[in-house]
Amino acid sequence: MKSSLILSVEHLSKTFKSGDQILTVLKDISFSIEEGEACAIVGPSGSGKTTLIAICAGLERPGSGIVMFDGLPMHLAHEEELARVRNQSIGFVFQTFQLLPSLTALENVMVPAEIRGENHARSRATEMLKRVGLEPRLHHYPIQLSGGEQQRVAIARAFMNQPKILFADEPTGNLDGETAREIVALIFELNATTKTTLMLVTHDRDLTQKASRVISLKDGRVTSDTRVEGTASV
């Protein structure tokens, strides 16, 4: 079966100004991701991984180059358009979970659907939390949940709007080994069942091994781009 492109990046560069100095974080990066791929971005700290997915997800503007997401030129899109895309087509999982502390687990999961204007957010959010094994914790606040549970809530929230792509930034970085394995399994299970494309930044060897493609970055450049046969690509 032939897959179509969901994300393509061409000659992407990004610089930051730090005091009087100009830091080049990304240098002439080009790659494309097909629908259903599970792509891991790896590299040492400061290699530009987070900046790369921030630009791909429309959280940051590129310095130069082209970023096309699902046919939309992200580098040209207006902030309102980017907000709509983030809400309807993109899911995020963060290293530090990023749950809204004043909302319960259920309410946190409902937020993306509510922003979209959906009427049945509550029942679907409950269903999502059940799928991640948190049915007994629906009405708990983030502070009352363990790290692993918080990340499960974050994953449920990320999948709530059935995104076309899920960006995960070190999703296991704040978790112990056992919990990290559970979370990895959960992400890939949901990825498989929802046929979502996955793009994750990680140092986690387990996670990298499950990816169908690994892009390595160093000093803002792609140093390797490897496709792995027989892995999690859907």
Add this chain to the structure above:
Amino acid sequence: MKPLFGRWVWTMASRDGRRSLKTLLLSMGCVILGVASFVSVSSFRDNLESSINEQSKSLLGADLSIESRQPFSDEAESLMAPLGGEPSRQISFSSMAYFPESDKARLVQVRALSGEFPYYGTLETEPSSAGGEFQRGAHALVDETLMIQLNARPGDRVRIGDKDFVISGRLRRIPGETLAFSLISPRVYIPLAHWDPSQLLEKGSIVRYRAYFRFDPQVDVDRLVEQITPQLLRLRLEADTVSKRKATISRSMENLSRYLHLAVFIAVLLAGVGVASGIHVYTKEKVASVALLRCLGARPHETVLIYVIQAMAIALAGSLLGATLGVALQAVIPFALSEFLPLRAGYSFSPKGIAVGMGIGLGTALLFSLLPLVTLRKVSPLLALRSSYERSRHVRDPLLWLIFFLIASAVLGLALIYTERWFHALWFATAVLGAFVLLAVVAQAISSLMRRFLALFLPYPWRHGIANLHRPNNQTMAVMLSLGVGTFLLVTLYSSQAMLLKEVARRSGKEEPNLVLFDIQRDQREGIAALVKSFNIALYEEVPIVTLRLARVKGRTVEEMRTDPASRIPAWALRREYRSTYRSHLSSTEKLIEGRWPGKAPSDQQAIPISLEKGIAETLRVNVGDSLTFDLQGVSLPARVSSIREVDWQRVRPNFFVIFPDGVLENAPQVYAVVTRTASSELSARLQRAVMESFANVSIIDLTLVLNTLDSILSKISDAIRFVAFFSILTGLAVLASAVLSGRSQRLKESILMRTLGASRSQIVKAVVAEYLVLGAISGMTGVLLATVASWGLTFYFLETVPSVTLPPILLILALVAIVTVSAGLLGCWGIFRRPALEALRAET
């Protein structure tokens, strides 16, 4: 078209607010106080208005009063006779009253009354029956304030002229008159039937003759007055009706309420600062949530709206509670201002006052909360990924400047509504905003100075505490504004009062006269001079006084001008008696500013050259060279303004609007005033007693008493102002508490970290003390600086001098401010040390 914001914004605002809004409770406290102060004043104003309407007839005590400066002529009597009924008559004049029991004499306003006046309302007395019964014999009603001063009681005697009256009661309230008036001129009512006016009412004394009428309810009094106006003008009679009195009182009460509104407006602005400070900290806490919401697809303005809705919910709740408190508090205002109200203000529910107060509360909260909230729209979603992401600074955010502009416009607009004068509104708005801006600039300067020049030689806890003044999320600005404005109000209040009293005392210094004897008849001059000399007292000055009336101004008759609606000369200036003098020279209290003073009238038949005081010349709209005609008991005196003088009215000398040159009025009917100085109050009392015994008609103004009276009046005014300032000071304290508590969580984290790193409890306490001591001292000093400028401005404006400042009380206020600030800072850390570091660390993560 996509709606401006989704329904989810409301849901999110409500869900998020459930757990986090409690941190804004103190900001709500500020709104409560601000709205309460405004609602109480607005409701009080409305109540006053309805009370004036309800009690309108008792404000005059009759349907009509007709007043004359001379005994009613036959023609006047025949004008009044057909008006109906037997009217009440009153003759009022200033006279010395002697109280034999206390052996003290005072200048009082005597009112000899006949008939049943007041027809509406009552003379409130103690015992209550005295008001109705004092006319049955030789009895008197004496102002309660005076009786308290002299320790007099009902049953004691009061001597007016050589007639003794038994005091039958204390006079508590006269319809339509303020109690403060009794301090300036204590009133004594005596029955007209038991008094022979001939001995006291010498020619030249200021006497008012009044007739009070009561009509059937169907009589249209205003129309009646309109019909007889030409005769009234011709006979120089002044009519006062219920509607006229109502209008006068309404005007003065409107002025009072304007002042009150402006005063509480400072409390409202402070509440705004409290809201801005609370929301600022709240906003900082919400940045991560906003970044996440942006990641999840929320639009920038939607994220701002979530928190605007929350701020408005808090403001609405605060406004509702504030309005409730304000409605309750309005009952207190009439007590605080009772001395200055000419009627008993009722208590009623004023929907308009509540609506205006709540509207102002909500508007203020919205504008001030937007200041920190609009910055949220610039929060990058990238912050969710990278917490260290450095946001760009948005100092030049045009929206922020728009909000500042709206706040300034709102202040000016409200000032304009309440002052109704552009100049006053601009002055008020500039002063208030200037004070706020100065305090903000000082706060900013402290932050940056601390950052650059923090004294490294200080011990560590002091360095750490003082460094907190410029660290991120510092509360320097909010504390500076709340404390600075509070100190400013307190010190201005104190300084203005002290400067005023000091200046008056200075003007009655060693060489200045302190006793003025007036209404001395021509044949009493020698006797008085001899009496004064027998006490070994130097006679400073003897001044003749001739009473004149204006007949024409620049050729137009006074009657013509009074009936001309286009005439811009006020009626009082046209109808008043001009008590004038004549002399060849100017006195030490006068300065020629225009024209020249010939000193002696020309021998030919030209118009008499006269000198006018600057203020009255402006009122009468005349300049040097213009003609004025005076009426001296039927004799016409054509005069020409030859000079304009500036007069120092504060000096204890007989000062005059109009002076004539020598050679014109020498043979006119005249009285004399004598200016002297007694070395002690005891000598003054002896002289006064002796004058009273031999010259009953002569009145005496004792400057020592005037000073005491001024002191009492200023104290009463200060009490009233303090009551209003109290709202602002309380709001300032709420802002302080809000600022301290909103920084508590950060302080908690910091102190835990310091303890983890080995800091002792005393080091942490010292750091807190250092931070708040510096903050309190600097904001207090800035407030004092502002207050000094303000009180100097006030005294310079009113007294045209620049008096010195009394330091000790100001230092005391400064110390008080510093203590309050440090206490608030320490209270904000309450309980921090009782929590084990580990438990606290867990709770905070």
